Amino acid sequence: MVEKVFILTEKIEFVPDKDLERALNFNLRASGYVFNKTLEYSMYRENLVKEFNIGNQYKVDRNYTQKIVKTLRKQKPFLKKADSTCIQASTDRLIKAYNGYNDGRTGFPKFKSLKKNPVQSITLRNNEYHTKEGVKGTIRWQGNRLRLNKLGFIEVKHKRNITGKIKETTILKENGSWFVCIVYEMEKIQPKDEFSEHGLYVGIDVGLTDFLTFSNGKTIQKPDLKKINGRIQHYQQKLSRQKEGGSNWKKTRQKLRKWINKKNNVVNDYYHKISYNIVKHCKFIAMETLNIREMIKSNLSRSIHEIGWGKLIDMIKYKAEWYGREFIQINQWFPSSKKCNVCGEINHGLGREEREWECPHCPTVHKRDVNAAKNILDEGLRVAGSTMLCLVDFIPIGQGKFTYKYEWKCFDKTICMT
Numbered sequence: 001m002v003e004k005v006f007i008l009t010e011k012i013e014f015v016p017d018k019d020l021e022r023a024l025n026f027n028l029r030a031s032g033y034v035f036n037k038t039l040e041y042s043m044y045r046e047n048l049v050k051e052f053n054i055g056n057q058y059k060v061d062r063n064y065t066q067k068i069v070k071t072l073r074k075q076k077p078f079l080k081k082a083d084s085t086c087i088q089a090s091t092d093r094l095i096k097a098y099n100g101y102n103d104g105r106t107g108f109p110k111f112k113s114l115k116k117n118p119v120q121s122i123t124l125r126n127n128e129y130h131t132k133e134g135v136k137g138t139i140r141w142q143g144n145r146l147r148l149n150k151l152g153f154i155e156v157k158h159k160r161n162i163t164g165k166i167k168e169t170t171i172l173k174e175n176g177s178w179f180v181c182i183v184y185e186m187e188k189i190q191p192k193d194e195f196s197e198h199g200l201y202v203g204i205d206v207g208l209t210d211f212l213t214f215s216n217g218k219t220i221q222k223p224d225l226k227k228i229n230g231r232i233q234h235y236q237q238k239l240s241r242q243k244e245g246g247s248n249w250k251k252t253r254q255k256l257r258k259w260i261n262k263k264n265n266v267v268n269d270y271y272h273k274i275s276y277n278i279v280k281h282c283k284f285i286a287m288e289t290l291n292i293r294e295m296i297k298s299n300l301s302r303s304i305h306e307i308g309w310g311k312l313i314d315m316i317k318y319k320a321e322w323y324g325r326e327f328i329q330i331n332q333w334f335p336s337s338k339k340c341n342v343c344g345e346i347n348h349g350l351g352r353e354e355r356e357w358e359c360p361h362c363p364t365v366h367k368r369d370v371n372a373a374k375n376i377l378d379e380g381l382r383v384a385g386s387t388m389l390c391l392v393d394f395i396p397i398g399q400g401k402f403t404y405k406y407e408w409k410c411f412d413k414t415i416c417m418t
């Protein structure tokens, strides 16, 4: 079996001690400063070329930003104290922004306002170095503590299953709370206790109306976060009215943290269960490659961020690998929604909001998502070079009030192992 590498992300809240908080704030300011200065220089140079015909057209790349950073370090000695991987990550972000602009995907890079923007972030990269005891990473675990380069340590209560090699961490400051996003590699994925040879063949369509739609018409809804979101909103509003740093403000912040944590846990738990059950019951899983950017353009960005499909798809992907199931992601340009699954005709006039449509050619009446899921399955099978077809049938049973513990039951006894 070919060993595959999966990159996963875990977001965890933490409370830094005074020294670490100072160091993080310093690096936030420093990387923001370098980002803005590099952008300023780049714009200045561009102007010289455009308006005065001085110099050459250039590309904002690593070479270029490194030169600027070097000059800035000479001018502003305080930058020498900043973490170098964090500075580089911030100029890399600018390079990315420029690339997006040059490709016509995004607007021109914007200056960072550290005061107005409530979310601030820095990225620290893991560099390996050799010691007497072997190779060590600059970001590494020491028990339940995560070492962040030279900045300090953070205590992580739930280390969970972060066992792979850490690639980088992004530290986020959101409304006075600190989060760490740990990007890590899952190594050496080998089938655990393998499920039997049996299993179903499914195509899965993701959507906002129905969270997941299976090729046999079953749907799974997204976790019900209404109550939790209500509490979060309540405490966010309360927090904004209170005096920053005061004792009431601190109490409210504590409560807000509790609910944000709860939300993350609920979503994580739900995704783990869904992905586990899909992989358990299905031996062949086809999904689309999501074009998040296109979806965000469609004005639904808030709910898309909240749902975090990418995370769920990652989980299905690595679990499928883990348990020896086949997972196929089909091309993002495949017209899964517009193609009639019965006759193959493509309905170009299909609007975004049409939940049901009649094929102008054959004429079958389709449920939009089910038709799409069927097409995804067919396309997945075509890509995999298989022609088998099978149906899946499972539903969630029971849901606690706040625990959101779903149980799953497969109804096809001939295939189901439970």
Ligand SMILES: [Zn+2]
Pocket (backbone or CB within 6 Å): 340, 341, 342, 343, 344, 345, 359, 360, 361, 362, 363, 364
């Ligand atoms: Zn048709």
